[in-house]
Amino acid sequence: MKKVYVGMAAIIEKDDEFLVLKRSPKKDFEPEAWETVTGRLEKDESPVEGVLREVMEETSLEVEVVMPLDTGFFYRGGKEFPMVFIAYYCRYLKGEVKITWEHTEFKWISLSEALEMPELKYFHLMFKNLEKLKRYLPKDFRYSFSPPVYT
Amino acid sequence: MKKVYVGMAAIIEKDDEFLVLKRSPKKDFEPEAWETVTGRLEKDESPVEGVLREVMEETSLEVEVVMPLDTGFFYRGGKEFPMVFIAYYCRYLKGEVKITWEHTEFKWISLSEALEMPELKYFHLMFKNLEKLKRYLPKDFRYSFSPPVYT
Numbered sequence: 665m666k667k668v669y670v671g672m673a674a675i676i677e678k679d680d681e682f683l684v685l686k687r688s689p690k691k692d693f694e695p696e697a698w699e700t701v702t703g704r705l706e707k708d709e710s711p712v713e714g715v716l717r718e719v720m721e722e723t724s725l726e727v728e729v730v731m732p733l734d735t736g737f738f739y740r741g742g743k744e745f746p747m748v749f750i751a752y753y754c755r756y757l758k759g760e761v762k763i764t765w766e767h768t769e770f771k772w773i774s775l776s777e778a779l780e781m782p783e784l785k786y787f788h789l790m791f792k793n794l795e796k797l798k799r800y801l802p803k804d805f806r807y808s809f810s811p812p813v814y815t
Numbered sequence: 816m817k818k819v820y821v822g823m824a825a826i827i828e829k830d831d832e833f834l835v836l837k838r839s840p841k842k843d844f845e846p847e848a849w850e851t852v853t854g855r856l857e858k859d860e861s862p863v864e865g866v867l868r869e870v871m872e873e874t875s876l877e878v879e880v881v882m883p884l885d886t887g888f889f890y891r892g893g894k895e896f897p898m899v900f901i902a903y904y905c906r907y908l909k910g911e912v913k914i915t916w917e918h919t920e921f922k923w924i925s926l927s928e929a930l931e932m933p934e935l936k937y938f939h940l941m942f943k944n945l946e947k948l949k950r951y952l953p954k955d956f957r958y959s960f961s962p963p964v965y966t
Contacts, residue, residue: 665820665855665856665857666820666821666855666856666857666858666859667818667819667820668818668819668821668856669816669817669818669819670817670819670821670899704816704817705816705817705819705899706816706817707817708817708888708894708897709888710886710887710888710899711886711887711888711899712886712887713888731883731944732882732883732886732901733958734958734960734961735861735862735863735883735901735960735961736861736862736863736960736961736962736963736964737859737860737861737862737864737963737964738963738964739859739964739965739966743859746859748821748856748861748862748899750883750886750901786961789959789960789961790961792959793882793958793959796956796958797952800951800952800953800956801948801951801952802951805947805951807884807885807944807947808940808943808944809885809886809887809940810885810886810887810937810940810941811887812887812888812889813887813888813889813890814888814890815890
């Protein structure tokens, strides 16, 4: 049996646009890369709680989680850092974007712009799955997630 | 930062029915409970690879992963065993069910039967999300998942 780190990504939509941010040159991993909000499980919490926390910490935005868009595995830096990630489609609820030391810039872009940004290559499959879903699902569609159990 | 175990569940569909299995009385956790196929990440592998492996090991079935249906957090037994889980909707491709020592019985049931089985209570939200999705998505809908990166 294997213990791993768990990372989350948030594809945040507001008025048909999506939030992308540029990682600070001070980051140890992938400095200056464009990305969506990402973060890691920091304590005993569900990935949905974790992604809501990270979105709030990194952008000050309140969002709701619609559904997962992708899952995967990679080494964050080295083999001693095995990481499972889950990417979530999130819907903007309220707030103004305030970035932190982790990012130097942000912008809202369309889905087709996201798919044309080579810097977002690790996020392209998530956006493609979202593009397919949006052909069929109603605007207010949303999963119910199992609540975390802490006993 | 937190390392956790990762568990996967597979909601396997074949001809509008879903596979459920009864856990063996020999299991340390939840003996004799009805469940879907479940398993854990056992090595450096993506959750999608892991769930395909577990389905093959526990049922001998070949399936494809359609999309995630739920994610969550619980303690498997005790606090020293924090577990993140990801449930996947899987589509039957081929094979005959062969169960192992881990299960004593299996059956194929309808979605509404699954929602009426109190023993499946931990799986009800997954089935409910699936029920909602099936109202909108075409029969052959399927995500593309990011391939695992082992370098």
